[in-house]
Amino acid sequence: MKKHTHGNGTTLLENHKLRITPVRQQVLGLFMGKPHALSHSDIEQILVGDFDRVTIYRTLTAFVEKGLVHKIPAENGVVRYALCKDTCSEEAHHHSHVHFNCGACGQTFCLENISVPSITLPQGYTFTDMNYLATGTCKNCNKV
Amino acid sequence: MKKHTHGNGTTLLENHKLRITPVRQQVLGLFMGKPHALSHSDIEQILVGDFDRVTIYRTLTAFVEKGLVHKIPAENGVVRYALCKDTCSEEAHHHSHVHFNCGACGQTFCLENISVPSITLPQGYTFTDMNYLATGTCKNCNKV
DNA sequence: ACTTATTTGCAACAATGTTGCAAATAACCG
C-alpha cells in the first residue's frame, strides 16, 4: 500500500516504471520542491553543468510518457511541465484542472482546487483531452 | 457603416489601422480562405519565395497587436493564429471560444458556436484571458 | 560480480524566433 508516496522521489520513479538515475531524481526533486510549473530552460538553468541539455529533454519526455508530469503550453508557445496527480499513468493523462499563468511573476500554477465545468462539443467532435489556461495575475502578485 | 466588412481584406486592414501592403493582404487572404488556424510555417510554405521569413513573423505580430488575429498555443508548443471576431481591438482580445486540435488531420479550429461555462478562480487570482483547448478528433476525421 | 537493456553525453543538425540596419514603399500633403 505504498503506492504514490509523494515526498520520496525514488518510490515515485519506481511506481512509474522508471529507472532510478541521478537526473531523474534531481529533476523530480525540483518539481516536488516548487509549487509552480517548470520549463526545460528553467530546469537547465537550475541544474547548470550537472547534466546535458539533451538528457533533460529526454528526462522530461520520459516523465510525460510514464504519466509522472504533464505538459502545459503557454500562450507564447513556451512549454512547461508540472507533476501529475495520482490519476495519471502510462496509459493516459487525466487532467481537468485549470492552469494559471501569471503575467507579473511569469510563473504557471496548476489550480487543482477549483471546479472545471464540462464543455459540450458540437456533433461529430470527440475529445481525449481538455486544457484550460487562464492568464492574469496570481495571488502573490495581487497582494503587492 | 462599412465596419468589419469581412470578405474584403483591405477594409479589414484599414479598420485595424494597418497599412495596406502585399504581405498583409496575402496573409490575411489565407486566413479568410481557410476554416482552420495557421502556424507561421504553414504560411511560409504556402507563400514560398514571396516574402521573407522575418516579414511573416512581423506581419503576424502586427496582426495580433492590432486585434486582427489571435494566437492559439497547441499542446506541443506550436503556435497557430486565427482570425478574431469583431470584438477584438488594439486594446484587448476577447475570446471565450474553444480551440479544437484534431490529432488526425492536425488542424486547429475555433469552435465559436458552443457555449463556454465561466470558471471561478480562487480568491486572490484575477484573469485577463481564458483559453480553452480541446484535443481529439474533428467532425471530418470522425466521418471516415 | 556478470550480463543486458537502458540511459547518458557528445556532436551535429533542424526548426523556430529575434534584432539591427539600410533600402523600399505606403500614406499623406500641397
Add this chain to the structure above:
DNA sequence: CGGTTATTTGCAACATTGTTGCAAATAAGT
C-alpha cells in the same frame, strides 16, 4: 500628380529550442 516622412521590408546574423545517431557509461536483475 511629385515630394516628404514614417513605416515596412529584406537581408544577414544571431539566439533559442528541440531532435537524432552513436559510442560509452550505468542501473537492475541474475
